[in-house]
Amino acid sequence: MTVEIALRAARVHYGPLEVLHGLDLAFPAATVTVLLGRNGSGRTTALRALAGTVPLAAGRVVWRGADVSRLPAHARARRGLCFVPDLRAVYATLTVAENLDLAAPGRTDEALAACPELAPLLAHRAGTLSGGERRLLALTRALVAPAPRVVLVDEPSLGLARPVASRTYGLLAALTRPPVGAAVVLAEQRLPYGLPPGSLAYELSRGSLASAGEITASAGTP
Secondary structure (H helix, E strand, O other), rough: OOOOOOOEEEEHHHHHHHHEEEEEEEOOOOEEEEOOOOOOOOOHHHHHHHOOOOOOOOEEEEEEEEEEOOOHHHHHHOOOOEEEOOOOOOOOEEEEEHHHHHHOOOOOHHHHHOOOOHHHHHHOEEHHHOHHHHHHHHOOOOOOOOOOOOHHHHOOOOOOOOHHHHHHHHHHHHHOOOOOOOOEEEOOOOOOOOOOOOOOOEEEEEEEEEEEOOOOOOOOOO
C-alpha cells in the first residue's frame, strides 16, 4: 500500500508536558485507519499534528515523501487535507446553509444527500443545534470536500444515533474508493463496526504506539 501521510518520530508538547513520545505512524492511501485509545492516549493530538494545528517539538510529518512539518494548516488544507475536529467544528453564528456553503460552495444538494437530517435545519444557526446535529454538519466538510487526499475525523460518531453513525462510517469509508482514493483517519475510543476489510487500527497509550493490526470484516461492535 502507498503511504499517503505519516508521522515520523513525532513529539508534541503542551507546555512542559510531552504528549506524543516519538510516535511513528503511517497512513496508506485509499484506506481507513482508526486511531484507538482512551482519553489522554494521544489520538487527538496525532490528528492535530497531521493537520498542522499543533506544532511538532521534534520529528516530521511526511506527505507523499515530502516533509510538510513546517507547512501551516491552511496550506495543508489547500493541498487536500480535510480535518474535522471533535470540538468547535462549525461556525456557531452562521446558519446551517451558510456553513454548508463555506464547506463546499455550490454543493449543498450533495451535502443534504449525505446528511438528509440537515435539510429542515438550513435556516437555523449552527449554535442552536443539538450536539448530534452539529456533528453531522461538521462531517459534511469531509463528505463533500472537493478531491480530498487526507481526511482526518476526531470521533465521527460523537452524539449520533446508532443508525446515523453506521451510515456515516459507510460514507467516510466510501471516500477511500475510486475516484477519490483518500487516506481516511478516524480517532475513536472503540473500534467502529462495519469498516471495510483491510482497514487498519493503531492503538495508542500515553502518547506511544501500543499495538497495530488489520481490521477483519467482523471487527467492531454494532
